[in-house]
Amino acid sequence: MMMYSLLWENVSRHIKMSEAEKTRFLEDFQLKKLKKKHYLLQEGAVNSNVLFVTEGILRSYAIDQNGFEHVLQFAPQGWWMGDMYSFTRQKLARLFIDALENSSVFMLSKAKLDQLYIDIPQLERYFRILAENSVIAYQKRLISNLSLPAMQRYEAFCNDYPSLIECLPQKQIASYIGVTPEFLSKMLSDRSSRE
Amino acid sequence: MMMYSLLWENVSRHIKMSEAEKTRFLEDFQLKKLKKKHYLLQEGAVNSNVLFVTEGILRSYAIDQNGFEHVLQFAPQGWWMGDMYSFTRQKLARLFIDALENSSVFMLSKAKLDQLYIDIPQLERYFRILAENSVIAYQKRLISNLSLPAMQRYEAFCNDYPSLIECLPQKQIASYIGVTPEFLSKMLSDRSSRE
DNA sequence: CGTCTATTTGAATGTACTCAAAAGCGGTGG
DNA sequence: CCACCGCTTTTGAGTACATTCAAATAGACG
Numbered sequence: 376m377m378m379y380s381l382l383w384e385n386v387s388r389h390i391k392m393s394e395a396e397k398t399r400f401l402e403d404f405q406l407k408k409l410k411k412k413h414y415l416l417q418e419g420a421v422n423s424n425v426l427f428v429t430e431g432i433l434r435s436y437a438i439d440q441n442g443f444e445h446v447l448q449f450a451p452q453g454w455w456m457g458d459m460y461s462f463t464r465q466k467l468a469r470l471f472i473d474a475l476e477n478s479s480v481f482m483l484s485k486a487k488l489d490q491l492y493i494d495i496p497q498l499e500r501y502f503r504i505l506a507e508n509s510v511i512a513y514q515k516r517l518i519s520n521l522s523l524p525a526m527q528r529y530e531a532f533c534n535d536y537p538s539l540i541e542c543l544p545q546k547q548i549a550s551y552i553g554v555t556p557e558f559l560s561k562m563l564s565d566r567s568s569r570e
Numbered sequence: 571m572m573m574y575s576l577l578w579e580n581v582s583r584h585i586k587m588s589e590a591e592k593t594r595f596l597e598d599f600q601l602k603k604l605k606k607k608h609y610l611l612q613e614g615a616v617n618s619n620v621l622f623v624t625e626g627i628l629r630s631y632a633i634d635q636n637g638f639e640h641v642l643q644f645a646p647q648g649w650w651m652g653d654m655y656s657f658t659r660q661k662l663a664r665l666f667i668d669a670l671e672n673s674s675v676f677m678l679s680k681a682k683l684d685q686l687y688i689d690i691p692q693l694e695r696y697f698r699i700l701a702e703n704s705v706i707a708y709q710k711r712l713i714s715n716l717s718l719p720a721m722q723r724y725e726a727f728c729n730d731y732p733s734l735i736e737c738l739p740q741k742q743i744a745s746y747i748g749v750t751p752e753f754l755s756k757m758l759s760d761r762s763s764r765e
Numbered sequence: 766c767g768t769c770t771a772t773t774t775g776a777a778t779g780t781a782c783t784c785a786a787a788a789g790c791g792g793t794g795g
Numbered sequence: 796c797c798a799c800c801g802c803t804t805t806t807g808a809g810t811a812c813a814t815t816c817a818a819a820t821a822g823a824c825g
Contacts, residue, residue, distance in 0.1 A: 560772055561775095564773075
């Protein structure tokens with residue numbers, strides 16, 4: 376089925392499954408469409424479903440003591456999204472997840488995933504690899520935050536996610552790289568006036 | 571055998587193995603002792619072994635354009651350590667790993683781990699869980715870096731790793747939380763003079 | 766259109782850094 | 796066992812990168 380293709384491509388890039396397993400796997404997902412700005416998770420709830428984005432863009436973020444948002448991740452088409460802490464341990468979430476555009480996502484519940492790990496052991500490998508890739512990305516970002524000034528963090532973001540630059544509001548990128556929207560605006564106008 | 575106990579405890583907390591599997595698993599590790607300041611990995615090499623610390627403390631860090639070190643992780647007794655990027659993809663490392671104290675580590679090569687995944691499929695689960703926990707820790711640290719001022723990052727570090735405070739030089743903690751050693755020193759003397 | 770939010774611009778401020786120098790501390794060799 | 800050397804920590808003065816607050820402008824959406 377068409378709508379499953381993105382998800383299935385992603386999975387089959389890493390592991391093999393029989394036709395029966397494939398069917399068993401895909402049937403556990405529930406499709407959900409949601410409009411821009413609508414939430415899939417709020418701080419204080421439990422993240423009971425892990426998400427796979429088939430259309431649109433999600434973002435996860437934390438809100439600090441002063442009410443400022445800090446973006447942890449953007450998830451465009453083909454990406455997984457969730458609050459790993461809340462989902463794996465079924466504890467209260469520290470993150471918010473919402474849609475930056477009208478979006479479609481597949482949802483997979485913790486209970487169903489736990490059973491899938493038993494029924495289709497290759498999935499352990501798939502999600503191990505995903506988690507490892509995620510570690511690699513976070514390590515890279517952390518080093519970038521510790522060692523680069525704001526302008527270079529912005530340039531690194533442009534390099535790493537060229538397709539996101541075009542569709543994200545500047546404010547969201549500012550939040551991701553860890554500066555105020557005002558400061559990002561100034562940096563960019565300074566840069567363009569230098570040419 | 572005594573020296574394996576820490577490693578085995580750690581593994582058996584997450585998965586079950588037969589005695590035969592246990593033997594098969596442990597025999598793939600190679601014990602290495604190394605002195606303070608000695609390297610287990612340098613930038614530009616390939617991280618061919620993942621490490622499990624049985625004694626001492628390791629640290630992984632990057633060096634930026636200006637020659638400043640930025641600590642990514644400390645690994646005391648009972649922790650795993652490696653450059654995930656370099657190890658999983660067998661590419662040139664971006665990190666350095668060295669010993670902050672005289673240490674003992676178990677080393678497991680990429681080739682042996684790949685074979686272990688085939689022979690003992692439960693290991694997929696074990697390393698999936700480790701990677702997920704690692705993601706959780708990095709997410710927390712990133713949010714902390716984005717949303718807290720230096721003093722609160724220091725306090726968060728004290729909370730998260732109380733046992734490390736006592737044995738790490740201040741300079742290393744400064745590097746981990748992302749400030750200069752001079753500034754951390756000033757913060758701490760300011761704080762103690764306030765009481 | 767009108768409203769709401771995002772972006773731009775500016776002036777004042779602050780947190781953290783740089784550079785420099787002194788003091789403390791630990792390890793090593795004589 | 797003490798003396799010395801190197802590295803860590805402290806302290807201070809000057810600086811810079813980034814923030815805050817405010818207000819004007821521009822864009823997006825209903």
